Amino acid sequence: MSAATIFGLCAAVIVGLGLYGLIVNPQPLRKIVAFNLRVFLLFGVVARKGAAAGFGGDPVPQAMVITGVVVAFSATALAVGLLLRLFAAGGLATLEPDAPTRAGTEHADS
Amino acid sequence: MTIASALEMALAAVVLGMAIWTVVARDSFAAVVGFVAYGLLLALVWVRLDAVDVALVEAAISGGLGGVLLLGAAARTAAAESRPPAEHPAVRAAAALLAAAVAAALAATVFLLPDPAPTLAPAAAANAASTGLGNPVTNVLMAFRAMDTLLEKVVLLLALVGLWSLARDRFWGGHPGPRHRADPHGTLAFLARLLPPIGVVVGVYVLWAGANHPGGAFQGGTILAAMWLLALMAGLTDTPAISSRRLRLVLVAGPSVFLAVGLGGLCFGAAFLAYPAAYAKPLIVGIEIAMTLTIAATLGLLLAGAPERSAE
Numbered sequence A: 001m002s003a004a005t006i007f008g009l010c011a012a013v014i015v016g017l018g019l020y021g022l023i024v025n026p027q028p029l030r031k032i033v034a035f036n037l038r039v040f041l042l043f044g045v046v047a048r049k050g051a052a053a054g055f056g057g058d059p060v061p062q063a064m065v066i067t068g069v070v071v072a073f074s075a076t077a078l079a080v081g082l083l084l085r086l087f088a089a090g091g092l093a094t095l096e097p098d099a100p101t102r103a104g105t106e107h108a109d110s
Numbered sequence B: 001m002t003i004a005s006a007l008e009m010a011l012a013a014v015v016l017g018m019a020i021w022t023v024v025a026r027d028s029f030a031a032v033v034g035f036v037a038y039g040l041l042l043a044l045v046w047v048r049l050d051a052v053d054v055a056l057v058e059a060a061i062s063g064g065l066g067g068v069l070l071l072g073a074a075a076r077t078a079a080a081e082s083r084p085p086a087e088h089p090a091v092r093a094a095a096a097l098l099a100a101a102v103a104a105a106l107a108a109t110v111f112l113l114p115d116p117a118p119t120l121a122p123a124a125a126a127n128a129a130s131t132g133l134g135n136p137v138t139n140v141l142m143a144f145r146a147m148d149t150l151l152e153k154v155v156l157l158l159a160l161v162g163l164w165s166l167a168r169d170r171f172w173g174g175h176p177g178p179r180h181r182a183d184p185h186g187t188l189a190f191l192a193r194l195l196p197p198i199g200v201v202v203g204v205y206v207l208w209a210g211a212n213h214p215g216g217a218f219q220g221g222t223i224l225a226a227m228w229l230l231a232l233m234a235g236l237t238d239t240p241a242i243s244s245r246r247l248r249l250v251l252v253a254g255p256s257v258f259l260a261v262g263l264g265g266l267c268f269g270a271a272f273l274a275y276p277a278a279y280a281k282p283l284i285v286g287i288e289i290a291m292t293l294t295i296a297a298t299l300g301l302l303l304a305g306a307p308e309r310s311a312e
Helices: A003-024 A028-035 A040-049 A059-090 B003-024 B028-048 B052-078 B089-112 B121-126 B136-144 B146-164 B187-209 B217-233 B245-268 B277-304
Strands: B307-309
Touching: A003 A028, A003 A040, A003 B003, A003 B028, A003 B089, A028 A059, A028 B003, A028 B028, A028 B052, A040 A059, A040 B028, A040 B089, A059 B052, A059 B121, A059 B136, A059 B146, A059 B277, B003 B028, B028 B052, B052 B136, B052 B217, B052 B277, B121 B136, B136 B146, B136 B277, B146 B245, B146 B277, B187 B217, B187 B277, B217 B277, B245 B277
Parallel strands: none
Antiparallel strands: none
16 A cells, blocks of 8 residues: 555544544534644645656645645634633633533623 | 555554544543644654645644644633533434544545546646746745735734734733743743744744745744744743734734735736746745744734733
């Protein structure tokens, strides 16, 4: 088996794991982490298969992955910011709609 | 089976093991630590796939800054983290089925990929002379698909604006994140004095080398951001108030220079973001230098979080 095939199968399983973690983990931080397992490795496999013209891989999917990683990081930072704000406002990092909140003192100015 | 192939299988197995750990670990902190290890191992996978540029980004983001971001969040919410009851077993089973089906479909796709694969590598090689850069990935990022990169930088900035907008009203314009304090004679403070001079040189080198070798503005900017964060966490410096005009100028410098050059291409050249061949390399390097500053500042502030202290 070539490196591309081995890591291609690995990437397929990672996507499945991330999806599973995103659905079943109740804590929001765990959902963010599961989401960050990411699909980009599949693009890397496509890039490797497109090796030609003396390059080890097709540079176009590789550049797309770099752009994708940056955008995914921005989204993660925003998601973590939202989570910390939720925590500051309610004292609990949870997505439960009727979770008990810490005393309402924080709400006045928020 | 060759030794290289056995090595790749072992690497894939360890990566999968770490991915499973991040999903099933009971403790959030342990899961995030697993994620950092996963990111670093994934960087090795990218090297094996001959994508060293991507490996640098992966190590810097998943193993480095992303790890710091998630570890910080895990530490700050750990005390009060509720352990809500796990999803209903039926939901878990359905999710497992769905995830297995998606994974199986993707695995089948990997085997069905066309051979020989369609590739733009020859086109990238044929047009490399038009920019004078030797690194094909930098060529794609900065010239052939420059629009993607421009929009990516705008997304980074939008994420930062989104993060800032989470501040309480009275802290608007203030300093992001808590003020870090560390033992001034401790290891952290020592490393925060020792490493940044070296790290800044390495970051600038990675930016410069990106023209012809793996590296580039984003990788270099990440290293600079890491050095800034080290000094912040050791309490040697403080985050600037977000109302600071100088800070805002740095934040928009990269996209503005990029946009200005792009519009220049529209006025004097063939199209938006078309570089005149004679000046392509200096223009691209100029954009990259401005972008590196912006990236370093944006990434550092994304990790620092929403403003939490008012500007004195």
